[in-house]
Amino acid sequence: MPRSEELKLIARAQRGSPEAFRLLVDAYKERLFAFVWRMLRDHHETEDITQTAFVKAFQALKQYNAKYAFSTWLFTIAYRLCVNHLRKHRPVPTDLDFAQIGETTEDVHDAVAQTEDARRLRDAIWKSVEQLSEAQKTAVLLFYREGKSCDAIGRVLDVPAVTVKSHLHRARARLRAALAAELVDETVALEFLGRIRTA
Amino acid sequence: MNCSQAEKLFDAYLDDELNGALRLEFDAHLVRCAGCQRMLALLETIGDVVAADHDVPRVAADFVDRVVQDIAVSQQAQLRRQRWRRAVLGVVALQAAAAVAFMWVLPRRQAPRAPAVEATATEYTPTVAVEDLDREALKELVLRRAEDMAFEWHAAGVELTSNFKDMLRYANLMVPDEVLKNSEGFAVNPLLGIFQALVPGEAPEPEPVVPDSDVHSI
Numbered sequence: 501m502p503r504s505e506e507l508k509l510i511a512r513a514q515r516g517s518p519e520a521f522r523l524l525v526d527a528y529k530e531r532l533f534a535f536v537w538r539m540l541r542d543h544h545e546t547e548d549i550t551q552t553a554f555v556k557a558f559q560a561l562k563q564y565n566a567k568y569a570f571s572t573w574l575f576t577i578a579y580r581l582c583v584n585h586l587r588k589h590r591p592v593p594t595d596l597d598f599a600q601i602g603e604t605t606e607d608v609h610d611a612v613a614q615t616e617d618a619r620r621l622r623d624a625i626w627k628s629v630e631q632l633s634e635a636q637k638t639a640v641l642l643f644y645r646e647g648k649s650c651d652a653i654g655r656v657l658d659v660p661a662v663t664v665k666s667h668l669h670r671a672r673a674r675l676r677a678a679l680a681a682e683l684v685d686e687t688v689a690l691e692f693l694g695r696i697r698t699a
Numbered sequence: 700m701n702c703s704q705a706e707k708l709f710d711a712y713l714d715d716e717l718n719g720a721l722r723l724e725f726d727a728h729l730v731r732c733a734g735c736q737r738m739l740a741l742l743e744t745i746g747d748v749v750a751a752d753h754d755v756p757r758v759a760a761d762f763v764d765r766v767v768q769d770i771a772v773s774q775q776a777q778l779r780r781q782r783w784r785r786a787v788l789g790v791v792a793l794q795a796a797a798a799v800a801f802m803w804v805l806p807r808r809q810a811p812r813a814p815a816v817e818a819t820a821t822e823y824t825p826t827v828a829v830e831d832l833d834r835e836a837l838k839e840l841v842l843r844r845a846e847d848m849a850f851e852w853h854a855a856g857v858e859l860t861s862n863f864k865d866m867l868r869y870a871n872l873m874v875p876d877e878v879l880k881n882s883e884g885f886a887v888n889p890l891l892g893i894f895q896a897l898v899p900g901e902a903p904e905p906e907p908v909v910p911d912s913d914v915h916s917i
Contacts, residue, residue: 518767525763533762534755543756550758554766555773625748644749669710675745676738 501527506570514561521561525554528571531646532578538641539582541630549585553578568655572648576656579638586634621679628678636671639664700728705735713742840872 501509506527512520532553537546556577557564564573629640635657642648642656650661650668657664705728711717717725729736759765832840 518770521770522763522767525766529758529762533758534752537755538752546756547759547762551762551766551769555769558770559773621744622748625745626754629745629749640749644746645752647750665710665714668714672710672713672742672745676741679741679745 507566510561510564510566510570513558514564521558524570528574529554531571532574534645535575535641536578536582538629538645539579539634539637540585545585545589549578549581553581556581569652571646572652572655575642575646575648576658579656583634624679625675628675631678632671632674635659636667636674639667640671640675643668700724702728702732702735705729705732706738709739709742712739713746 506524509520509524513524529550533546533550536550536553537543540546540549553574557574560577564570629637632640638657639653642653643650648656650664653664654661657667705725708717708721708725712722712725729739
């Protein structure tokens with residue numbers, strides 16, 4: 501959605517238009533849901549938290565500052581709800597609910613390689629991401645998945661941009677160390693990586 | 700450039716912040732070093748995998764409807780709270796108005812206050828100039844006279860004044876003008892204020908105990 505159109509919707513929602521807010525929810529629900537799911541790894545909790553995040557966003561809409569991206573503001577609310585939830589409930593590792601997994605897109609460039617080796621590496625990457633701290637995981641998700649700048653991520657985490665860079669640096673180092681075991685053979689490894697990146 | 704130096708530049712390279720001569724050195728090292736190539740490729744792959752995240756469960760079809768419904772419910776709850784708050788405030792305001800009216804009417808029905816009694820010097824020692832006294836004597840005099848006056852005026856039903864000049868006249872104390880001026884701020888007990896102005900830095904003794912009935916206001 502273009503920024504100008506989004507701002508108009510926000511203005512209408514701030515004046516109390518439920519229909520305008522409905523359109524905003526529809527525009528952001530997938531991204532916010534994916535972020536919360538990666539943080540909590542539980543489908544039902546993810547739905548609850550994502551729903552609560554949107555309700556809280558509507559209630560606090562008058563405080564939204566148009567200087568910043570609406571998505572950053574939404575992710576800030578969702579992040580804080582996730583952190584509060586994780587502090588109260590220790591996360592229970594669950595298997596992927598395959599019945600709920602969406603189909604891969606038609607776009608060839610977005611499709612992930614389907615070979616057994618590539619899947620293994622992809623699963624290993626996500627398993628390692630799950631082991632990161634809340635702040636590091638959030639930085640990685642928002643940086644790579646959402647394409648957010650370190651400044652924007654800093655607003656979500658309520659820390660300076662330089663701290664976000666530190667989180668990213670440490671996350672990368674941890675992920676590298678955790679995944680080094682997967683790269684048993686140089687030649688094979690390069691082949692895996694080449695296949696995944698060009699799929 | 701060696702591997703250790705190159706590794707330190709991985710973040711800058713991945714964040715697209717590596718430029719100029721340093722970038723050239725880094726690229727030159729990568730061409731020669733399979734180990735660093737592998738590490739960098741792994742980090743780039745991590746980013747690509749996270750960015751192309753497909754393994755997320757689908758959002759329920761009625762998700763948006765549920766959010767809108769939640770919002771409607773919370774708005775109704777807020778409206779109910781506001782109405783309740785207004786009702787409570789209304790009752791409190793009525794009670795406060797009734798209390799104020801009661802307090803306004805009641806004093807007018809009481810017996811008229813006794814006329815102000817002009818204190819005389821008959822019960823006290825003659826007028827004393829404070830400069831003639833030493834510290835202890837002055838302290839004792841001020842406190843004793845304050846205590847005596849409080850009892851006397853309470854008995855006469857007279858409202859004590861916070862006017863220093865009147866207090867001094869009643870207590871038959873003469874103080875220099877500048878001391879009088881410096882004591883203007885001591886509304887609690889003017890005589891103690893004068894004492895403090897005369898002997899700065901020394902805390903006066905506690906005020907004498909007055910009778911139960913709180914008629915006076917020093």
